[in-house]
Amino acid sequence: MSAPEPSDESLLVRYRAGDGPAFEILYARHRQGLYRFLFGLSGKPELAEEVYQETWLSLIRSTSQPQGRANFRTWLFQIARNRLIDHWRKHGIHNPLHDTYDEQTHAVIDESTDSEQLLSLSRDSQRLEAALQNLPADQREVFLLRAHGDLDLPQIATLTETPLETVKSRLRYAQQKLRRLLTEEVLT
Secondary structure, eight states, X not given: OOOOOOOHHHHHHHHHTTOXXXXXXXXXXXXXXXXXXXXXXXXXXXXXXXHHHHHHHHHHHOOOOOOTTOOHHHHHHHHHHHHHHHHXXXXXXXXXXXXXXXXXXOOOOOXXXXXXXXXXXXXXXXXXHHHHXXXXXXXXXXXXXXXXXOOOHHHHHHHHTOOHHHHHHHHHHHHHHHHHHHHHHHHX
């Protein structure tokens, strides 16, 4: 029987104490989901790569740790989100994540299935990317945090500073629209 995998938080502590391989494990665990989140949110590979690098540099330079209920993954995605918003501000781009309406629906979502099913529905990443870009930015963000960030709905609500019921609605609307867009494309 092998030893359990070390937690992200313990790897961060080890890295800050000088254990370089601990960072390599953290990077390997989160690199793909983090990049996919940034690419999906920005829609631009160059911007996603730039913010991705800035996120890891921020983590390396930082001496802080995840605070309160935040785990490492939530904290890392919060850093990435903040870096992307900073980029938009720096370049005079209105933040699309705050330019939407507040849905007042109280839907029940099965957190464990829909995102994964939608991702597997589209074998072609370009089709999925095109469909994602048709979502409002706030819905796309919630979907990407769930699908690529593997965050649960309360973590997404905390990270985006959005009420939990609004996060549930945004995820449900995103899933419905993606399902419709991807199904329509298959039928045409």
